[in-house]
Amino acid sequence: MDEFSLIERYFRRPGPDGEGVLLGPGDDAALLAPPAGEQLVMTLDTSIAGRHFPDDLPPFETGHRCLAVNLSDLYAMGARPLWFLLSLTLPEVDEHWLAEFSRGLFALADRAGIELVGGDTTRGPLSVAIQATGAVRADQVLRRDGALPGQILAVGGVPGLGGLGLRHWQAGQRDSDSARHFAAPDLDFTLGQRLAGRAGACIDISDGLLQDLGHVLQASGGLGAVIDTGALPVTPELAALDAEDRLTLQLAGGDDYRLLFTWPADEPLPEGSHAIGRITGPGPVRLRDPDGSERPAAAPGWRHFQ
């Protein structure tokens, strides 16, 4: 089975094309009509088996996960997803794997409203490069550099869930809520656009809350922040952990693919998000515990799956 038949069988779908798709897979390149009056947001991420996802991740979850990490970048900019290209490197042509991978990929693509418009397939160690494009109005763009002192620091979803899920996955506990979130990250399909034009700064938490917060603070001119450790949202699985172990996952676990953003102090937070602290003037990031004591936020040694 050659490359052309592969693409035809698993990645070309009948039915109406997505917004602005003039020519999808099959020519030298895709032809697309950009939406009038909007800017484009473009991201490219490669996911490598054994590095960005476990070698034994099932193909359905692999398809979901590799698209999710790119969608998360679009949402973090306030964009609505439009199109993606897929470059799939496979060690062999395994039809069951391909069928499941494309099923997981398209299930998420359909929910997000993003259309596959092109790409290529080749032979090699399993690796999935996806380039995704979204659109956003100029006055709605979310960036990293918009944080201001006094703004609320908030998250969508539960930081630490991805990190705990990785731990469960590696221990063979694959039916826990967190393991399922790690394998096929659950995205918030609407929060980014609800934040657009309103949040100060926004970033997706892929490398751990503290590290990604650091990018925001640095891009915003070297600000600081206070995190209320007791305000960090938890699931029952996280609540059951020892407190310091939980905090390490919450602050430094990666693979969350949820949004971290800043928000005006005098406006109600969007539904589905949680205030976890506030932005301060220049200074270090501090943790404030429920008893009111403060300590510096040291970067723990936790590494996400990479």
Place this chain on the structure above:
Amino acid sequence: MDEFSLIERYFRRPGPDGEGVLLGPGDDAALLAPPAGEQLVMTLDTSIAGRHFPDDLPPFETGHRCLAVNLSDLYAMGARPLWFLLSLTLPEVDEHWLAEFSRGLFALADRAGIELVGGDTTRGPLSVAIQATGAVRADQVLRRDGALPGQILAVGGVPGLGGLGLRHWQAGQRDSDSARHFAAPDLDFTLGQRLAGRAGACIDISDGLLQDLGHVLQASGGLGAVIDTGALPVTPELAALDAEDRLTLQLAGGDDYRLLFTWPADEPLPEGSHAIGRITGPGPVRLRDPDGSERPAAAPGWRHFQ
């Protein structure tokens, strides 16, 4: 040296940004203003060491080559290049390699007028995924499906040069013209846009002339073609070969990254292109030799570097 320092050092450049670049590398995604009144052309190709290019290709040529294969797709659609994203997978952080790779990449990017706007780096077997975007007016788009019986079949550049260059490369003759073209394909930066709105069909020759011609004929409704073997352009290196050996390279050698197109019979061909035959009604592809005899164009066993 972590991913962020790598990107900063080798892939971020000072100076004016390219057309429409509102936010380049450094946020969750790039932010771009699409040119008004034009359509977008988007392509994504992964180049893997040992498969799409030789393991021992020097880094300067690797950077050039990996971008060239994507630019070639944009040119084949009649587009002018705008932006690209780079996903670089490296086995190790080798600063000499990175410096040379980025020098080769940007030397070609500057000549083509395309701007690096984002991407990622990761650790793994050497592999380079590049997504490139170009723009073209709706009435100027070149597609595979526009061939008509009676049109001239023409090529830009010399088919077979890439295939011969691969042979030279593998034999250690790395200073020949063809080996240099194989290592760092020489692109025609203007032909695609000169064909735009005027050629019938267009495709880039990456898999060999006969195979890529087959895509055009099939997309155009199952047409046929006659190729005048004596009209195929040659370089001195190709001219020195045995006739049948040369023909195999010309018809089935890959890695040319030049344009194959169809053209109205009553109009002069664009400068730098060569008439090599004509499109016929439905039927097989035939070869016509200088003595007037015809034979079917059998697909030879030649395989390009993949």
